[in-house]
Amino acid sequence: MTDQQINLFDYDRQSLRALFEEMGERAFRADQIIKWLHGRGVTDIDQMTDLSKSLRSKLKEISVIKLPEVVQSQHSLDGTRKWLLKLEDGNCIETVFIPTKTHGTVCVSSQVGCALNCSFCSTGKQGYNRNLSTGEIIAQLWFAHHSLKEETGLDHPVTNVVMMGMGEPLLNMDNVLPAMNLMLDDFAFNLSKYRVTLSTSGVLPKMRELAEKSDVSLAVSLHAPNDELRNILVPINKKYPISQLMDVCRAYFKDEPKRSITFEYVMLDGVNDKPEHARQLIEILQGIPSKINLIPFNPFPHAPYKRSTEVSISKFQRQLMKAGFNTIVRRTRGEDIDAACGQLAGQVKDRTQRSAKWKAKHNVVIPIVKETETSNV
Numbered sequence: 001m002t003d004q005q006i007n008l009f010d011y012d013r014q015s016l017r018a019l020f021e022e023m024g025e026r027a028f029r030a031d032q033i034i035k036w037l038h039g040r041g042v043t044d045i046d047q048m049t050d051l052s053k054s055l056r057s058k059l060k061e062i063s064v065i066k067l068p069e070v071v072q073s074q075h076s077l078d079g080t081r082k083w084l085l086k087l088e089d090g091n092c093i094e095t096v097f098i099p100t101k102t103h104g105t106v107c108v109s110s111q112v113g114c115a116l117n118c119s120f121c122s123t124g125k126q127g128y129n130r131n132l133s134t135g136e137i138i139a140q141l142w143f144a145h146h147s148l149k150e151e152t153g154l155d156h157p158v159t160n161v162v163m164m165g166m167g168e169p170l171l172n173m174d175n176v177l178p179a180m181n182l183m184l185d186d187f188a189f190n191l192s193k194y195r196v197t198l199s200t201s202g203v204l205p206k207m208r209e210l211a212e213k214s215d216v217s218l219a220v221s222l223h224a225p226n227d228e229l230r231n232i233l234v235p236i237n238k239k240y241p242i243s244q245l246m247d248v249c250r251a252y253f254k255d256e257p258k259r260s261i262t263f264e265y266v267m268l269d270g271v272n273d274k275p276e277h278a279r280q281l282i283e284i285l286q287g288i289p290s291k292i293n294l295i296p297f298n299p300f301p302h303a304p305y306k307r308s309t310e311v312s313i314s315k316f317q318r319q320l321m322k323a324g325f326n327t328i329v330r331r332t333r334g335e336d337i338d339a340a341c342g343q344l345a346g347q348v349k350d351r352t353q354r355s356a357k358w359k360a361k362h363n364v365v366i367p368i369v370k371e372t373e374t375s376n377v
């Protein structure tokens, strides 16, 4: 790839149409390319047979089709899959596929590492390197969709996408938005807006912007019902406290009152799982159409927390349900391959030095991926 060449994976339909118009080409050519690339999974321009020969030659001059490399593919005993994708700069990110009887969900990363350092999250401990490009974000769904389609023979092996992998998606909005457009595009992955969910820790100005620009579903990583506790668990709360977050949530789906926001709440033993926490949660969520996901904590090496007991999780759930909140306990999946929620680590070249400090403090050795473990999907 030369400096002048573009990566076609970085474009959604709208931006590719604009590019084609600038080039003096008909805009509908962009639709055809989106269909080949994402809908059919074809990455060889010469196989795009409904484009003229001259357009194909022009495209090969000005563009490339660049995807990360799959360097590791793991299967969990419960059917969960995890792929380690190596990016051009040597960083690695992880993508997970979680099948159930009726759904197939892909959990997509938006950044290499994460700058927000939530205290219960393994990704946060890896530090932060950079934002993913649109191409690197959509490639995660592309790999999962096309490889599973070939393996299973199903037309739509992926039914849902959650932007809940590594990173805070709203701190990479410029690249995340076109990727989500491709997820919804009927020429690409054709997923419903109810089945593509962006999860945020509460970057309020960006949440307001998202409400204007996209109609995907929203999840909020809440994890604590008061500022004192949330400042520790989700430090961005110091900048955007709970009362302001709840105001934004209250207004979020004002034009679609039947839509609700999912609130994620990791269950940490003795930390945020007491009856008084449930009472406070009920209070702050008043007036917000909500679903609550209780997530039993998934430990990682040297994690400072323990998972709540089953008894306290079900008591907590009952208390919320009694108050009228639709509350589910998320089943832990893929624990044997470290693919469970909050466990994604990848291999991040940390620019923040946070991981070095943390590893030194806890004497942690991060394993290197061996070539022999490499398997292309």
Ligand code: SF4
Pocket (backbone or CB within 6 Å): 114, 115, 116, 117, 118, 121, 122, 123, 124, 165, 166, 167, 168, 201, 221
């Ligand atoms: S929970 Fe999300 S926002 Fe917080 S550190 Fe982990 S990846 Fe970042």
